[in-house]
Amino acid sequence: MSLYHPLTSEEAVRLARNVDDFFQENALLTCEEIGDGNLNLVFHIRDAKNGKGLIIKQALPYAKVVGESWPLSLDRARIEREALQIQHQLAPDLVPEVYGYDNDLAITIMEDLSDHTIMRRGLIEGQTYPLFAEHIGRFIAHSLFYTSDLGMNQQEKKLQAARFTNPDLCKITEDLIFDDPYRNSPNNSFTEDIRQEAEALWEDHELHLEVALLREKFLTHGEALLHGDLHTGSIFITQESTKVIDPEFAFYGPMGFDIGAVLANLLLNYCAQPGWSPDENVLSERRSWLLKSVEEVWQQFETNFRKVWNQDALDPLAKTPGYQDIYLQKVLRDTIGYTGAKMIRRIVGLSHVADVDTISDDTLRHEAKVAALHIGKALIKRGRYASSIEEVTLIARNAKAVGGEV
Ligand code: SR1
Ligand code: MG
Numbered sequence: 001m002s003l004y005h006p007l008t009s010e011e012a013v014r015l016a017r018n019v020d021d022f023f024q025e026n027a028l029l030t031c032e033e034i035g036d037g038n039l040n041l042v043f044h045i046r047d048a049k050n051g052k053g054l055i056i057k058q059a060l061p062y063a064k065v066v067g068e069s070w071p072l073s074l075d076r077a078r079i080e081r082e083a084l085q086i087q088h089q090l091a092p093d094l095v096p097e098v099y100g101y102d103n104d105l106a107i108t109i110m111e112d113l114s115d116h117t118i119m120r121r122g123l124i125e126g127q128t129y130p131l132f133a134e135h136i137g138r139f140i141a142h143s144l145f146y147t148s149d150l151g152m153n154q155q156e157k158k159l160q161a162a163r164f165t166n167p168d169l170c171k172i173t174e175d176l177i178f179d180d181p182y183r184n185s186p187n188n189s190f191t192e193d194i195r196q197e198a199e200a201l202w203e204d205h206e207l208h209l210e211v212a213l214l215r216e217k218f219l220t221h222g223e224a225l226l227h228g229d230l231h232t233g234s235i236f237i238t239q240e241s242t243k244v245i246d247p248e249f250a251f252y253g254p255m256g257f258d259i260g261a262v263l264a265n266l267l268l269n270y271c272a273q274p275g276w277s278p279d280e281n282v283l284s285e286r287r288s289w290l291l292k293s294v295e296e297v298w299q300q301f302e303t304n305f306r307k308v309w310n311q312d313a314l315d316p317l318a319k320t321p322g323y324q325d326i327y328l329q330k331v332l333r334d335t336i337g338y339t340g341a342k343m344i345r346r347i348v349g350l351s352h353v354a355d356v357d358t359i360s361d362d363t364l365r366h367e368a369k370v371a372a373l374h375i376g377k378a379l380i381k382r383g384r385y386a387s388s389i390e391e392v393t394l395i396a397r398n399a400k401a402v403g404g405e406v
Pocket of ligand 2: 037
C-alpha cells in the first residue's frame with residue numbers, strides 16, 4: 001500500500017525536526033505552505049526565535065494548476081531531487097543543498113532561500129542583477145557539459161539518462177510549447193484582443209516547419225541533463241547570489257532548451273517593461289540591461305563551456321580542430337529557436353507569465369503580448385541560420401511592436 005498522502009503542516013514540522021543537527025531539540029517551529037507554482041506543495045518551516053529555516057517540497061499526484069483531472073507521476077519528486085543533487089555538486093554556490101528526502105511521500109527537504117527573491121518578481125519591480133549572467137552562464141555550462149557525452153563517461157551517461165526518463169513532465173512541455181500554440185487547442189489560453197495574432201500562428205506554415213524541427217530535437221536529442229524549466233520563476237536571486245531551483249522537468253534533452261528558457265524570460269520582461277517602468281529613461285535603462293544580459297548569458301555560457309571542454313573533455317575526438325566551434329554553433333541555433341518557442345507559449349498557451357499578464361494598463365499589456373509574439377516568431381524563423389547572439393538582440397531592438405524601426 002502506498003504511504004503517499006499530502007502532508008499536513010504538523011507532519012511537515014515533524015519531518016523537519018527529524019533532520020539531523022538542524023533545529024534545536026525544543027525549538028518552537030512555525031510552518032507556512034508557500035507553494036505558488038503549478039504543481040507542488042511547498043512548506044517553509046522556521047525556528048520562531050532565530051529565523052533559521054528549511055523547505056519541504058512535496059509533489060502532488062496531479063497538476064495543481066488544472067486539478068485532479070491532470071494526473072502526474074510522483075516519481076518527478078525523485079527526479080527533481082536527484083537533479084538538484086547533481087547540479088549542486090557541479091555548481092555548489094548556485095544550487096540549494098538537499099538535506100533529506102522521502103521517495104514514498106514524494107518530498108525533498110532543502111535549503112531555505114527566503115533571503116532571496118524570485119527573479120521574475122525582481123525583474124517586474126525593475127531590479128537588475130550584476131552577477132546574474134556570470135552565475136547562470138556558469139551554471140548552464142557546468143550542468144550541461146559534465147552530464148553530456150563530452151564531460152562524463154559515455155556508458156554511465158546512458159544509465160543516468162535512463163534514471164531521468166521523465167515522460168509526464170516532458171509531455172507537458174511537448175504539448176504546451178511544441179503543439180498547442182500552433183493549432184486551435186482547448187489547452188490554449190489567450191485574451192480576445194490578440195485573437196488575430198494567435199490565429200495567425202495556426203496558419204504560419206514556415207513557422208510550423210521550424211517548430212516541428214525544434215520539437216523533434218526536444219524529443220530525440222539527449223545531449224545533456226537539462227534543468228528543463230529554467231525560467232525566471234525557477235531562479236532565486238539577490239545582488240550577490242543566484243540559486244537555481246525546481247528541476248522537476250529534468251531530462252536528457254538538447255542543451256539549447258535550457259539556455260533558451262533563460263533568454264525567453266529576459267525577453268518577455270523586455271516586452272513587458274513599458275507596463276512597469278515609470279518613464280522613458282527608466283524604460284531605456286531597464287531594457288538595455290535586459291538586452292545586455294541576453295548577450296552576456298550566452299557569452300558566459302560559451303566561455304565557461306569552452307573552458308571546461310578544453311580542460312576536462314573525455315570524448316576521444318573532443319580535441320579535433322573545428323569540432324568545438326561546430327558544436328557551439330549548433331547550441332546557439334537551438335538556443336535561438338527555443339527562445340522564440342518559449343516566448344510564444346507564454347502568450348497564447350496554458351501557462352502565462354506575471355511580467356505580461358499583470359500589467360494593469362490594457363493597451364500596454366496588449367502591446368507587450370504582440371511584441372512577444374512578434375519577437376518569438378522572428379527568433380524561431382531565424383534560429384537555424386543564425387551565427388551570433390547579437391542577432392537575437394537586434395531582432396528584439398528592431399521589433400516594430402516594441403517601438404523599433406523595422
Ligand atoms: C501544467 S504546468 C505549466 C507550466 O508550469 C511549469 O513551470 C512549466 O513551465 C510548465 O509548462
Ligand atoms: Mg517549477
